[in-house]
Amino acid sequence: MEPYCKINDIIKEAIKDINFPESIKIFDTTLRDGEQTPGVSLTPDEKVEIAIALNNIGVDVIEAGFPVSSTGEMEAVKKITSLNLDAEICGLARAVKKDIDVSIDCGVDRIHTFIATSPLHRKYKLKMDKEEVINRAVEAIEYIKSHGIKVEFSSEDATRTEIDYLIEVYKNAVDAGADVINVPDTVGVMIPKAMEYLIKEVKKEMDVPISVHCHNDFGLAVANSIAAVEGGAEQIHCTVNGIGERAGNASLEEVVMILKSIYGINTKIKTEKLTNLSRLVSKLTGIKVQPNKAVVGENAFAHESGIHAHGVLEHALTYEPIPPELVGQKRKIILGKHTGAHAIKAKLKELGIEVGKNVTEEQFKEIINRIKSLGDKGKRITDADVEAIIEDVTKRTLKSERIVDLEQIAVMTGNRIIPTASVALRINKDVKKRSAIGVGPVDAAVKAIQSVIGEKIKLKEYHINAITGGTDALAEVIVTLEGYGKEVTTKAAREDIVRASVEAVIEGINRILMTHKK
Ligand SMILES: CC(=O)SCCNC(=O)CCNC(=O)[C@H](O)C(C)(C)COP(=O)(O)OP(=O)(O)OC[C@H]1O[C@@H](n2cnc3c(N)ncnc32)[C@H](O)[C@@H]1OP(=O)(O)O
Numbered sequence: 001m002e003p004y005c006k007i008n009d010i011i012k013e014a015i016k017d018i019n020f021p022e023s024i025k026i027f028d029t030t031l032r033d034g035e036q037t038p039g040v041s042l043t044p045d046e047k048v049e050i051a052i053a054l055n056n057i058g059v060d061v062i063e064a065g066f067p068v069s070s071t072g073e074m075e076a077v078k079k080i081t082s083l084n085l086d087a088e089i090c091g092l093a094r095a096v097k098k099d100i101d102v103s104i105d106c107g108v109d110r111i112h113t114f115i116a117t118s119p120l121h122r123k124y125k126l127k128m129d130k131e132e133v134i135n136r137a138v139e140a141i142e143y144i145k146s147h148g149i150k151v152e153f154s155s156e157d158a159t160r161t162e163i164d165y166l167i168e169v170y171k172n173a174v175d176a177g178a179d180v181i182n183v184p185d186t187v188g189v190m191i192p193k194a195m196e197y198l199i200k201e202v203k204k205e206m207d208v209p210i211s212v213h214c215h216n217d218f219g220l221a222v223a224n225s226i227a228a229v230e231g232g233a234e235q236i237h238c239t240v241n242g243i244g245e246r247a248g249n250a251s252l253e254e255v256v257m258i259l260k261s262i263y264g265i266n267t268k269i270k271t272e273k274l275t276n277l278s279r280l281v282s283k284l285t286g287i288k289v290q291p292n293k294a295v296v297g298e299n300a301f302a303h304e305s306g307i308h309a310h311g312v313l314e315h316a317l318t319y320e321p322i323p324p325e326l327v328g329q330k331r332k333i334i335l336g337k338h339t340g341a342h343a344i345k346a347k348l349k350e351l352g353i354e355v356g357k358n359v360t361e362e363q364f365k366e367i368i369n370r371i372k373s374l375g376d377k378g379k380r381i382t383d384a385d386v387e388a389i390i391e392d393v394t395k396r397t398l399k400s401e402r403i404v405d406l407e408q409i410a411v412m413t414g415n416r417i418i419p420t421a422s423v424a425l426r427i428n429k430d431v432k433k434r435s436a437i438g439v440g441p442v443d444a445a446v447k448a449i450q451s452v453i454g455e456k457i458k459l460k461e462y463h464i465n466a467i468t469g470g471t472d473a474l475a476e477v478i479v480t481l482e483g484y485g486k487e488v489t490t491k492a493a494r495e496d497i498v499r500a501s502v503e504a505v506i507e508g509i510n511r512i513l514m515t516h517k518k
């Protein structure tokens with residue numbers, strides 16, 4: 001498939017001299033670095049469920065855990081290796097014999113062993129000199145290889161390590177048998193240009209695949225991972241939803257979609273499963289995905305602005321870089337304060353209503369006004385709200401036909417005053433004003449109307465429902481009135497229950513009077 005954005009000549013020109021590999025391997029560390037997210041702890045069964053989903057989506061390597069860290073972790077990694085998944089199963093181990101033995105015991109296909117190489121880590125954490133660090137790395141790699149297991153070696157804090165020494169460490173690691181060299185940006189301090197340069201420098205010196213592991217402390221984990229690919233990396237470490245230590249790791253879904261849609265580079269990921277995988281990891285880890293998260297966020301393919309919605313309805317690519325289905329999402333047109341007529345027309349169509357057929361142009365304008373004014377009040381508008389507004393507007397007698405209409409209403413209520421309402425009703429051409437008291441503002445308002453209309457029409461029943469939750473929800477009032485031998489039931493929906501009640505009652509009065517007149 002032709003990538004969506006590489007067709008852009010600017011990008012084509014910018015990357016024309018880079019020799020990209022056919023495909024990039026995805027090393028998923030959701031179950032290891034992802035689980036290091038503060039507060040996250042998965043049970044072995046939950047880890048198995050995520051491992052199966054990772055396998056099904058097509059990741060190349062699953063870092064299933066850090067087996068030495070607990071008996072539960074060991075059990076989880078053993079359970080995952082026993083599934084015989086297509087993905088390679090990897091366990092993390094310090095350059096410590098016990099860590100390696102426990103990983104071997106779990107039956108992993110690959111051991112990811114690491115030791116920190118930066119001056120800070122050598123001096124304050126490991127308390128080792130440069131030579132000791134190299135010796136520990138070499139011993140660990142040789143020990144793993146002597147068990148016939150694949151080794152991925154990481155220089156922890158590589159990006160704050162003296163570059164000559166880093167290359168020396170990696171050369172020793174490769175000589176000791178490391179199959180893959182991983183370059184971790186442990187505290188996320190790299191910038192894309194520097195990452196590309198570093199990977200090129202490392203790659204020059206060795207012929208094993210180079211991998212990258214980027215943290216997101218400055219929000220650059222994905223950009224740095226991609227820059228590493230531009231520098232020649234063939235494998236990227238990432239986590240679902242970008243979870244991980246501190247600000248997290250490079251997000252799998254973003255990395256995969258950038259490679260596929262912008263660079264046209266393949267991974268084995270079945271991208272249409274990305275959103276479900278993201279939801280599963282969010283559910284099991286308890287880490288919510290921000291709505292504006294790229295690719296899998298709730299809003300990644302949602303459009304509220306009138307201009308955008310119009311564009312998308314005409315041709316989706318106007319405001320979407322890729323089709324939502326490609327990542328298992330659906331396009332959403334959200335109605336609110338920024339909505340335009342095209343979006344509302346489309347929503348009505350979705351609900352089986354056509355402007356000019358089921359609703360008049362005048363009613364359509366009223367629907368737009370009602371939706372925008374609800375949005376102005378800060379309300380998130382649901383389909384149920386739209387349906388209530390449509391019903392309210394379309395089932396209402398036309399203003400020009402009404403015998404009785406509301407000119408004004410004012411209510412007063414409180415704990416130290418008697419609820420009082422004043423109404424001004426237009427009856428034919430006359431305006432009549434009355435006030436009444438009641439047990440509450442709705443009761444007072446209905447009684448004030450009743451006193452204008454007289455006793456010939458009476459309220460028989462009154463019900464109220466909230467369409468959606470919240471104190472700002474649309475309230476739907478349903479009333480039954482009887483008069484002149486006729487009974488009518490009418491509805492009105494407003495955020496204000498007094499207005500909804502008054503409008504429902506006036507609608508009922510009009511219906512009775514209109515049939516009585518005939
Ligand atoms: C950058 C990363 O994300 S690395 C992975 C980080 N993940 C985790 O730490 C989660 C799991 N960790 C654990 O359960 C525990 O820390 C364990 C089981 C690994 C170790 O626990 P403990 O033995 O109690 O040690 P503790 O965690 O307090 O300290 C770490 C020790 O490992 C040493 N160490 C750290 N990294 C390495 C390494 N790569 N190779 C060898 N030794 C190392 C430290 O110098 C320290 O040694 P010391 O005990 O002799 O002072």
Ligand SMILES: CC(C)C(=O)C(=O)O
Nearest residue numbers: 114154156184186213
């Ligand atoms: C173990 C290594 C790769 C790591 O997680 C890091 O450096 O962030």
